[in-house]
Amino acid sequence: MKAVGSYKALTVNEAEAFLDVEIDRQVATARNLLVNVKAVSVNPVDTKVRKRPHPDETLRILGWDASGVVTAVGDDVTGFRVGDEIYYAGCITKPGSNSEYQLVDERIAAKKPTSLGFAESAALPLTTITAWEALFERLGISKTGTDAGKTILMIGGAGGVGSIAIQLAKKLSQLNVIATASRPESSDWCKARGADHVINHYENIPAQLEAIGHANVDYVLCLTNIAGYWKTITDVIKPQGDICTIVDFFEDSNLDLLKPKSARFSFEFMFVRSMHETDDMGEVGKLLSETAALIDNGDLITTVTEVVGPINAENMRKIHATIEEGRAIGKYVIEGWG
Ligand SMILES: NC(=O)c1ccc[n+]([C@@H]2O[C@H](COP(=O)([O-])OP(=O)(O)OC[C@H]3O[C@@H](n4cnc5c(N)ncnc54)[C@H](OP(=O)(O)O)[C@@H]3O)[C@@H](O)[C@H]2O)c1
Known part of the structure; x- marks a missing residue:
């Protein structure tokens, strides 16, 4: 499957900071959902993690905001089925969403707002x-x-x-x-x-x-x-x-x-529940469900400023550069795999 990643801690303009790579698809086990990622958003955390020392130089996949379709579920999953359209931020200690397929724990995911497309949904979770x-x-x-x-x-x-x-x-x-x-x-x-x-x-x-x-x-x-x-x-x-x-x-x-x-x-640290797998980790999924209902009810409006595509190294670099300027207004989304 396609992914955007890097093997080193690099600044935004360095050639190898963003690489288009092919990696193996993971298998859904336990409470994990395997998601076909349709759109991702970029946050300041992506730019910070990109520059963090990376001693082992294994492939690092960033991205902690996504929407997509569930394509497989682990044996212990109770809340989702194959075909569900979901949105989630994921967990900072796990591979990120800048890949065609990603595993996410069902407790920190929710069905996306039905009134929004994948791009606008991906802007919301984190x-x-x-x-x-x-x-x-x-x-x-x-x-x-x-x-x-x-x-x-x-x-x-x-x-x-x-x-x-x-x-x-x-x-x-x-x-x-x-x-x-x-x-x-x-x-x-x-x-x-x-x-x-x-x-x-x-x-x-x-x-x-x-x-x-x-x-x-x-x-x-x-x-x-x-x-x-x-x-x-x-x-x-x-x-x-x-x-x-x-x-x-x-x-x-x-x-x-x-x-x-x-x-x-x-x-406030929004990864605290997922990172430590706290007993109340499911509150993350619940608040995303409540948010989807508020969006569908017209109580909340989009936070998207710009959508570009496809999800590849070139577009990822552009959006990282925008976020890094510190003058972003709203959210920037990358959609589709080309
Ligand atoms: N703890 C957590 O769980 C958590 C979660 C999300 C984000 N964060 C962190 O929170 C920060 C904000 O995240 P974000 O996604 O909202 O960032 P963002 O979208 O990049 O924020 C951009 C905005 O910051 C404003 N800004 C820039 N410099 C400023 C300054 N010196 N004083 C006041 N406002 C300033 C700009 O307003 P003007 O252009 O009008 O000046 C711009 O609209 C980041 O550091 C991020 O890493 C932490």
């Missing part, structure tokens, strides 16, 4: 799992409206995660959503996904919050460069407020700044 877990599990926000009217600041609103987090916070939780974006096009994108206010992350955030009548916020979801915003976040969070980030601190940050406000802080 970012939706992240946004959903961050909002409803780490920040503990109600998704049934109990927290309606509370205010959330999302730093980095127009990216892949922000594009779905804004919608979930607005449509399900009915929060007052303040997103950040630095350009007219990224600002418009946030507003089109439901942000009540958009402020510029490169300008004075407390002053802009004050100007829109929200000097302090109940929640902060930081989707970028937390270290650079840490002081600002701890300044604007309300007493007893909740802060969550999905990115690493790249330097020591002073957690003492949380104490005077008894503010809570949490990390």
Whole structure:
């Protein structure tokens, strides 16, 4: 079968960073589904893993966002049948989705939205799992409206995660959503996904919050460069407020700044359940099923900006380069095998 992979840790422009290869198809066992991958999306994690040291120099297949058709099921699978059209992010410790066929554990997959094609479906899983877990599990926000009217600041609103987090916070939780974006096009994108206010992350955030009548916020979801915003976040969070980030601190940050406000802080890592095979791993599949229903009901809209094809080394390199610039708006998808 076809796949796109690499044997070395390389930068985006190096010739061998993306190779079109032929590899053997795997066999579905236990709770695994063998999926004929139809479309994939690229996330910043792909670009980070691509550059990670790779001592054994075996083939590494990236890709943690896909849609496709189930072609075989393991003996212990209960929730899916051959022919089901599914979407999933997969597991960071397993081979990724940039291959014609891929194994995925049924507990972290769901039937794709029926109203979306494979390309638009492939854009959703990784970012939706992240946004959903961050909002409803780490920040503990109600998704049934109990927290309606509370205010959330999302730093980095127009990216892949922000594009779905804004919608979930607005449509399900009915929060007052303040997103950040630095350009007219990224600002418009946030507003089109439901942000009540958009402020510029490169300008004075407390002053802009004050100007829109929200000097302090109940929640902060930081989707970028937390270290650079840490002081600002701890300044604007309300007493007893909740802060969550999905990115690493790249330097020591002073957690003492949380104490005077008894503010809570949490990390969200969307691979935690699949990587550690936690007892509640099935929550990932469930939230993807709920998301598919919300999409089909018209409550959530697409996060796709661009679809290219086919899935090959050339297109993979182009989309990695776009993501690596750090100015992506929404999601970029690659569809079909040519
Ligand atoms: N922990 C997890 O489970 C998890 C899951 C998914 C993603 N992540 C990580 O979270 C980050 C965001 O992911 P993503 O998919 O949303 O990325 P993305 O789509 O590449 O985000 C691009 C957006 O980031 C904004 N941005 C760039 N630099 C910024 C800055 N200094 N301050 C504020 N915003 C900035 C840009 O807005 P403007 O163009 O308007 O400036 C752009 O719209 C990545 O580091 C990713 O690896 C972690």
